[in-house]
Amino acid sequence: MKWKCIFPTHSEITRFGEKPHFQGGLYKLEHDIYAWMVPNGSWGESNAGLIVGKGESLLIDTLWDINYTQVMLQAMRSFTQGNPLKYVVNTHADGDHFWGNELVAHVEVITSKSSLLEMMHTKPNSMLLLNKIGKLFSAIKVFNNDKVGHWFQGMTAPYDFKSVTHTPATRTFEGELTISVGGRGVQLIEIGPAHTAGDLMVYIPDAKALFSGDILFVESTPIIWAGPLENWLKALDKIMELDVKIIIPGHGPITDKSGVEAVKKYWEFVDKQVRQRFQKGMSASKAARDIVLNNEFMEQPFATWNSPERMMINVHTLYRHIQGRKQRIKGIELLNILRKQALLAYELPYAQPTSMRMI
Numbered sequence: 001m002k003w004k005c006i007f008p009t010h011s012e013i014t015r016f017g018e019k020p021h022f023q024g025g026l027y028k029l030e031h032d033i034y035a036w037m038v039p040n041g042s043w044g045e046s047n048a049g050l051i052v053g054k055g056e057s058l059l060i061d062t063l064w065d066i067n068y069t070q071v072m073l074q075a076m077r078s079f080t081q082g083n084p085l086k087y088v089v090n091t092h093a094d095g096d097h098f099w100g101n102e103l104v105a106h107v108e109v110i111t112s113k114s115s116l117l118e119m120m121h122t123k124p125n126s127m128l129l130l131n132k133i134g135k136l137f138s139a140i141k142v143f144n145n146d147k148v149g150h151w152f153q154g155m156t157a158p159y160d161f162k163s164v165t166h167t168p169a170t171r172t173f174e175g176e177l178t179i180s181v182g183g184r185g186v187q188l189i190e191i192g193p194a195h196t197a198g199d200l201m202v203y204i205p206d207a208k209a210l211f212s213g214d215i216l217f218v219e220s221t222p223i224i225w226a227g228p229l230e231n232w233l234k235a236l237d238k239i240m241e242l243d244v245k246i247i248i249p250g251h252g253p254i255t256d257k258s259g260v261e262a263v264k265k266y267w268e269f270v271d272k273q274v275r276q277r278f279q280k281g282m283s284a285s286k287a288a289r290d291i292v293l294n295n296e297f298m299e300q301p302f303a304t305w306n307s308p309e310r311m312m313i314n315v316h317t318l319y320r321h322i323q324g325r326k327q328r329i330k331g332i333e334l335l336n337i338l339r340k341q342a343l344l345a346y347e348l349p350y351a352q353p354t355s356m357r358m359i
């Protein structure tokens, strides 16, 4: 990345023990925009940002737990001391973008109305439960349950969810909202439901910068929890229309419009492959496996992105939409799909993070 990292996190490895593909820490971009970047953009390795205006600032997203959020806020302190936080914006309702909110609870926290509804049900208990189930599975040495258990535990291992006090946003909007941050106009643009029910992006016209939330994953496989996919593709088109030079994705390195094109290619490919297999009467789980183990997929640039096994959840969500079922996958059904996703990861020897698999 050509941008300057002014507060690097001094770690030789990522949270999952991988070699970092980019330097983690606080980056100074143009026009008093800062980005908190977390390599390599895998589970919970989410980015965040800071917009500094005259005498006040706006934080975009908190992180998956208190420790990581604390480290980030500390790195931002030299800018927030003279320009205290006036707003926090949560780009959506996934825990890795709002579970650190209790550390900024003294500030107005804004999100879309749909995200707030989803936040009410997105509690740290869900990840503690996944970790517990992982432990139980690990003890069962037959039918690959131990492998699944290792994968579940691996996802949650870098994080301390016990210390999180669930703190949803305090102000909502629908559609678009422009706010002033020390005299700078900042636009919040709702584009969900796509990745989740209420995704929004933060656009700073005077800096030609955009924080896309999880509408963009760079060098990391996107996940569609909500959909429909058409909305996601519309959101990507919307970014292409904006006057932007710098894009900070929800996961992965800083990008520009080329990052948008890459995600678009991924979804167009997946959409086509899914429809073909749906028409043949193939089950969603079979289709997901068939797609990622196919040469046509292997030859694509996105085959080497982090967590290719996310194809499993993606295909299941797309199947539901084709069938006209709009409700998000949850509960036991979600757990079962994650179990299949874990097993699929074991079939992809190049899939990162490798530490989530028993080698």
Ligand SMILES: [Zn+2]
Residues within 6 Å of the ligand: 044, 046, 094, 096, 097, 214, 250, 251
């Ligand atoms: Zn995320």
